[in-house]
Amino acid sequence: SAVISQKPSRDICQRGTSLTIQCQVDSQVTMMFWYRQQPGQSLTLIATANQGSEATYESGFVIDKFPISRPNLTFSTLTVSNMSPEDSSIYLCSVEDGTGSNYGYTFGSGTRLTVV
Amino acid sequence: AQKVTQAQTEISVVEKEDVTLDCVYETRDTTYYLFWYKQPPSGELVFLIRRNSFDEQNEISGRYSWNFQKSTSSFNFTITASQVVDSAVYFCALRRFNSGYALNFGKGTSLLVTP
Numbered sequence: 001s002a003v004i005s006q007k008p009s010r011d012i013c014q015r016g017t018s019l020t021i022q023c024q025v026d027s028q029v030t031m032m033f034w035y036r037q038q039p040g041q042s043l044t045l046i047a048t049a050n051q052g053s054e055a056t057y058e059s060g061f062v063i064d065k066f067p068i069s070r071p072n073l074t075f076s077t078l079t080v081s082n083m084s085p086e087d088s089s090i091y092l093c094s095v096e097d098g099t100g101s102n103y104g105y106t107f108g109s110g111t112r113l114t115v116v
Numbered sequence: 117a118q119k120v121t122q123a124q125t126e127i128s129v130v131e132k133e134d135v136t137l138d139c140v141y142e143t144r145d146t147t148y149y150l151f152w153y154k155q156p157p158s159g160e161l162v163f164l165i166r167r168n169s170f171d172e173q174n175e176i177s178g179r180y181s182w183n184f185q186k187s188t189s190s191f192n193f194t195i196t197a198s199q200v201v202d203s204a205v206y207f208c209a210l211r212r213f214n215s216g217y218a219l220n221f222g223k224g225t226s227l228l229v230t231p
Binding site (some may be wrong): 041090 | 149151153159160161163166207208218219221222223224
């Protein structure tokens with residue numbers, strides 16, 4: 001299965017600033033997914049990033065707040081803009097990979113963001 | 117709509133007890149995939165199992181077993197002889213057939229196994 005390197009693993013940021021999270025995959029993948037996990041909650045999809053086109057955002061998430069880049073088939077970034085304490089969450093990227101009995105989803109190790 | 121319901125928010129058991137985590141799903145697709153993930157306190161997501169809608173066989177892997185029943189739209193997970201290391205949050209998820217095939221997660225069940 002694919003291996004994802006996600007950076008940074010954690011950060012503490014001042015409100016009003018922005019943080020860019022990076023995910024590097026060791027193989028080419030069509031779709032990359034970005035999720036948010038608020039404290040004690042489940043994973044919620046922010047957007048789906050397809051190489052060469054604009055990301056598709058879920059209801060409640062907007063591009064101005066969470067701009068995403070997908071410059072190639074192995075890399076994507078998510079920026080959390082103009083942060084407030086409510087943005088404190090774990091952010092995870094994920095890819096769909098494998099076929100047949102190896103089919104599944106791989107997740108990055110997550111970015112634990114605290115906004116103060 | 118595609119939806120996953122994990123009605124059990126928290127479960128606490130004593131070590132060596134058996135425990136079943138419930139997952140009920142809702143989908144209009146005839147082909148779909150279901151997953152279970154474990155999230156220990158360290159935060160990473162650990163893949164446990166995938167089941168597709170064509171395969172209703174139950175699965176056993178060591179102390180873990182899964183019961184998939186299309187008739188009741190359920191995909192329940194049983195841990196036999198639980199251990200302290202099983203303490204984690206367990207998520208059931210359903211693969212979408214839109215939005216690029218992302219996963220819809222249930223709210224998760226927090227399992228605490230005490231000695």
